Amino acid sequence: MTKLKLKKHLAVLPKEDVMNLVLSLYDASAEAKMYLEMYLTPDYSAALEKYKKIIRNEFFPARGFSDKPSFATCRKAISDFKKLKADAISLGDLMLYYIELGCEYTMTFGDMWEQYYTTLETNFEKALKHISDHNLEEHFRQRIESMLNSTQCGWGFSDTLWDMYYDYYGCQE
Structure with a gap:
């Protein structure tokens, strides 16, 4: 069923039936339960830690x-956390945590x-893009630089991460 069809079906249901449907969904799926809890009381700290x-x-x-x-x-x-409609800072935190x-x-x-490094590089790029898209560069700058300064391994891996960082943050002279 498409979203449009679902919307049409829900529009004609009485409010009590919609409420019962939501409660049934809450009981039926752990993901739905977590999503509804985050939607109604958006405290992402416990979910972030999970x-x-x-x-x-x-x-x-x-x-x-x-x-x-x-x-x-x-x-x-990361995808499951993102589905909870987490705030941009919490999602950026989780994305960087993975790379760290x-x-x-x-x-x-x-x-x-090699694929290990390639995968981390790809996900670091995604984290940087997310951070940039939400104007969180200053919020995460020190943390990213600290991680990069402690990463001297992997035949060019560190250099690639620094290059990506400079692409988003600009080269510091």
Whole structure:
């Protein structure tokens, strides 16, 4: 069913039926429940921590060792958080957190495979674009520079991240 058809169906339902539908949806889906809670009481701190934990677990699980973090899981965590209509700062925070952990993982365990770096570079670009699109450069500048200054690994990886940073922030002379 398209959104347009759904809208037409909902428009003719009595208010009580729409309310019952929303309550049923709330009970039926954890995602719907979280979305409705965020919509009605927009405090993203608990949700942000939940998704940070998912990402952290991919790189540094509570037990054992992660020999190949799942980037798909990390991207899904960011996508799911974005679906909650999170504020731009919280979403930027989560996007950078992903890159920070990727860099920390490399610094902890040594150089990785090429696709590892390419994936982090692509997602760093997405984070920078999000930050730029929402005029949050000054909010995140120090954090990004701190991350970049501590990332001296990966055969050109650090240079690529710096180049991307300068593309968005301009080269500091």
